[in-house]
Amino acid sequence: MKTLTIAASSLRRLFRERSNIFFIFVLPIVLILVLGLVFGSGFTSRVALIAPDNDELAGDITVSISTSTAFETIPADDVEDARARLRRNEIDAVIVIPDDYGESLLAGDNAEIAYYSTPSSGGFVVRSVVEAAIAEQAAVIRAGRFAADATDADPATALDTAQLVQGSIAAIGVETEGGVSGGSGNQFDLGAAQQLLLFMFLTALTSSTALIQSRRLGVSHRMLSTPTSAGAIVGGETLGRFLIVMLQGVFIVVAAGVLFDVEWGDPVAATLVVMTFALTGTGAGMLLGSLFSSEQQAGGFAIFGALMLAALGGSMVPLEIFPDTMVTVAHFTPHAWGNDAFATLIRHGGGVTDIATELAVLTAYGLALIALSSVVFRRRLTH
Amino acid sequence: MADAVLECSGLHKVYGDLVAVDDVGFSIAAGETYGLLGPNGAGKTTTISMIAGLLDNDGGTAVVSGNVITTKSTAAKAAIGLVPQDLAIYPDLTARENLQFFGKLYGIKGTLNERVDEILDIIELSDRADDLTKEYSGGMKRRLNIGIGLIHKPDLLILDEPTVGVDPQSRNAILENVERLGAEGMAVLYTTHYMEEAERLCDRVGIIDEGSIIAEGTRRDLVAMVGERDRLHLELSGDASVVEGSVSAIDGVDSCSAAGSALEVVAVSASRALPEVILAVNDAGLDVHSVQITEPDLESVFLHLTGKALRE
Ligand SMILES: Nc1ncnc2c1ncn2[C@@H]1O[C@H](COP(=O)(O)OP(=O)(O)OP(=O)(O)O)[C@@H](O)[C@H]1O
Ligand SMILES: [Mg+2]
Numbered sequence: 001m002k003t004l005t006i007a008a009s010s011l012r013r014l015f016r017e018r019s020n021i022f023f024i025f026v027l028p029i030v031l032i033l034v035l036g037l038v039f040g041s042g043f044t045s046r047v048a049l050i051a052p053d054n055d056e057l058a059g060d061i062t063v064s065i066s067t068s069t070a071f072e073t074i075p076a077d078d079v080e081d082a083r084a085r086l087r088r089n090e091i092d093a094v095i096v097i098p099d100d101y102g103e104s105l106l107a108g109d110n111a112e113i114a115y116y117s118t119p120s121s122g123g124f125v126v127r128s129v130v131e132a133a134i135a136e137q138a139a140v141i142r143a144g145r146f147a148a149d150a151t152d153a154d155p156a157t158a159l160d161t162a163q164l165v166q167g168s169i170a171a172i173g174v175e176t177e178g179g180v181s182g183g184s185g186n187q188f189d190l191g192a193a194q195q196l197l198l199f200m201f202l203t204a205l206t207s208s209t210a211l212i213q214s215r216r217l218g219v220s221h222r223m224l225s226t227p228t229s230a231g232a233i234v235g236g237e238t239l240g241r242f243l244i245v246m247l248q249g250v251f252i253v254v255a256a257g258v259l260f261d262v263e264w265g266d267p268v269a270a271t272l273v274v275m276t277f278a279l280t281g282t283g284a285g286m287l288l289g290s291l292f293s294s295e296q297q298a299g300g301f302a303i304f305g306a307l308m309l310a311a312l313g314g315s316m317v318p319l320e321i322f323p324d325t326m327v328t329v330a331h332f333t334p335h336a337w338g339n340d341a342f343a344t345l346i347r348h349g350g351g352v353t354d355i356a357t358e359l360a361v362l363t364a365y366g367l368a369l370i371a372l373s374s375v376v377f378r379r380r381l382t383h
Numbered sequence: 384m385a386d387a388v389l390e391c392s393g394l395h396k397v398y399g400d401l402v403a404v405d406d407v408g409f410s411i412a413a414g415e416t417y418g419l420l421g422p423n424g425a426g427k428t429t430t431i432s433m434i435a436g437l438l439d440n441d442g443g444t445a446v447v448s449g450n451v452i453t454t455k456s457t458a459a460k461a462a463i464g465l466v467p468q469d470l471a472i473y474p475d476l477t478a479r480e481n482l483q484f485f486g487k488l489y490g491i492k493g494t495l496n497e498r499v500d501e502i503l504d505i506i507e508l509s510d511r512a513d514d515l516t517k518e519y520s521g522g523m524k525r526r527l528n529i530g531i532g533l534i535h536k537p538d539l540l541i542l543d544e545p546t547v548g549v550d551p552q553s554r555n556a557i558l559e560n561v562e563r564l565g566a567e568g569m570a571v572l573y574t575t576h577y578m579e580e581a582e583r584l585c586d587r588v589g590i591i592d593e594g595s596i597i598a599e600g601t602r603r604d605l606v607a608m609v610g611e612r613d614r615l616h617l618e619l620s621g622d623a624s625v626v627e628g629s630v631s632a633i634d635g636v637d638s639c640s641a642a643g644s645a646l647e648v649v650a651v652s653a654s655r656a657l658p659e660v661i662l663a664v665n666d667a668g669l670d671v672h673s674v675q676i677t678e679p680d681l682e683s684v685f686l687h688l689t690g691k692a693l694r695e
Pocket of ligand 1: 383398401403421422423424425426427428429430468576
């Protein structure tokens with residue numbers, strides 16, 4: 001009960017400072033938006049493009065897709081091999097232009113471009129580039145067909161004519177022909193997960209300053225002079241911080257889902273990742289708040305530490321592009337485990353059992369840090 | 384003392400090589416105000432912290448309302464109201480919220496809101512109750528700091544230098560409140576290095592220096608203990624040396640010395656000696672122009688005991 005009173009006062013004090021609302025709720029969402037728009041997932045997607053060799057229309061669309069700067073196109077020959085690489089996450093999407101592509105289109109049939117991806121970030125960008133290329137070509141083809149129908153000319157000749165007059169005919173309503181199939185990636189997904197972890201930890205660490213303030217002001221001591229046990233005080237402060245970080249985590253998850261269609265994967269599993277990560281952040285924040293005596297020092301250290309850990313743990317640059325040794329180092333940070341967990345949930349549609357290791361590591365980190373900080377905080381209180 | 388609210392003995396606290404508190408013991412009865420008077424660093428706050436169960440002691444016991452107090456004796460702390468030396472209030476909460484917060488920690492349930500209003504009234508902050516305390520003046524913060532310690536009507540109120548940095552008006556209000564609480568039957572432990580406050584408020588005073596209580600008792604006891612006498616300084620209408628002999632002979636006068644028209648008299652009690660001194664002066668055909676009486680105070684007691692002033 002007193003634990004709740006103390007936790008509630010932490011929340012009340014935090015939100016009394018209006019700027020905290022900006023830093024905790026608004027800024028992360030703005031950053032997810034900006035970074036998602038600018039970088040997609042924060043790195044260039046790699047797309048394998050398989051196209052028939054001597055097909056003029058296929059050649060055209062290959063050129064317009066591969067000149068896109070939104071992703072890197074890797075030529076490939078074998079569909080199965082490319083899809084296997086996709087499953088291993090070595091590439092982000094596979095585009096297959098069928099062998100009879102030009103033939104079908106010229107015959108007035110629809111051709112379907114196959115598009116494979118895991119539900120990865122950047123998929124959205126790749127897909128929209130392919131769609132745009134198809135739309136562009138479809139306009140030309142429609143115009144060609146129109147010309148052929150009208151003039152009884154050979155469609156291939158008419159197409160040449162149409163390409164010449166394309167500019168003026170492109171205004172005809174164009175439907176995208178050629179289906180796009182495959183996964184439903186979103187450029188914000190993994191970026192959002194990275195930002196989520198970065199900000200939760202940042203909030204957890206910076207909230208240590210309020211703890212130091214309570215101690216410095218003697219309010220913590222005064223709590224101990226009331227019929228409230230040291231355990232309840234430590235518990236209340238810990239719970240308050242945990243609730244703040246959870247509140248932020250849940251808000252970011254929901255807001256990014258609603259605003260940017262971010263898919264977080266299995267909801268139960270995602271909630272567990274947020275909870276265990278919040279636990280770890282809380283423990284780290286409590287430890288910082290117990291060890292430091294000056295708010296300025298702790299605040300500076302919190303921001304520096306949170307950004308360092310985020311960078312090291314793959315919350316700025318994805319772990320995929322880390323060299324192997326760095327990946328090992330990265331896994332000393334809770335962020336790496338959180339990012340791994342979200343990658344499994346978001347990209348591979350994993351569930352709780354698939355991220356059991358990550359959850360266990362984060363929980364262990366959290367409990368160990370909270371235990372350690374409780375000891376330090378209690379000592380500080382009564383000595 | 385059977386009805387002692389606080390009884391402590393042998394309190395001891397060591398910081399490294401420094402013995403901050405050394406074998407401190409005293410007791411306070413209900414309705415009694417006890418002063419711990421001592422200079423900066425004497426060990427007042429450290430002593431109080433052990434009594435209030437904030438600090439693990441290195442020896443000794445403190446019993447409040449029949450319960451031994453340690454940092455872990457949670458329930459027993461309900462009998463104590465502590466007003467710390469440094470303001471211990473949340474600056475980003477209002478006075479009302481601060482009072483409610485600590486009221487809940489003191490375990491006040493149904494009557495909390497009424498009690499908060501009562502306290503706001505006592506500390507005269509009702510009209511500013513819903514402003515953030517960081518916008519308060521120093522005196523207002525001090526008053527709230529005290530109010531929090533009273534919220535649960537403790538048996539023992541501990542005030543650690545509550546008037547430091549307070550304007551004279553707030554200071555007077557604080558002292559009046561403490562006097563009233565004592566009169567209402569609360570046991571009060573009051574630390575200060577202001578001799579006047581100790582003299583005005585406290586039924587008994589413990590003089591503490593370098594971690595030890597070096598003297599204890601009522602103001603009179605303390606003064607008598609060191610044999611200090613009242614001093615009378617008289618300005619006469621003529622040469623004072625003519626009355627030197629007759630004044631010295633007055634019962635209760637220790638010594639008398641003349642310097643021009645000034646007469647210095649040292650007596651056991653100024654009030655008892657003064658009428659006879661004036662008679663002796665008049666008998667010699669002189670008038671008394673002015674009299675100044677200096678009673679020995681705790682300041683001079685402290686000076687006598689330690690060889691140093693209470694405040695540097
Ligand atoms: N946490 C601590 N660590 C080390 N020394 C301490 C600590 N707290 C107090 N002391 C020392 O113990 C001695 C007594 O300090 P205390 O605060 O009890 O004095 P005080 O009588 O309350 O003084 P003041 O009138 O200045 O408040 C001082 O010498 C002080 O430096
Ligand atoms: Mg002190």
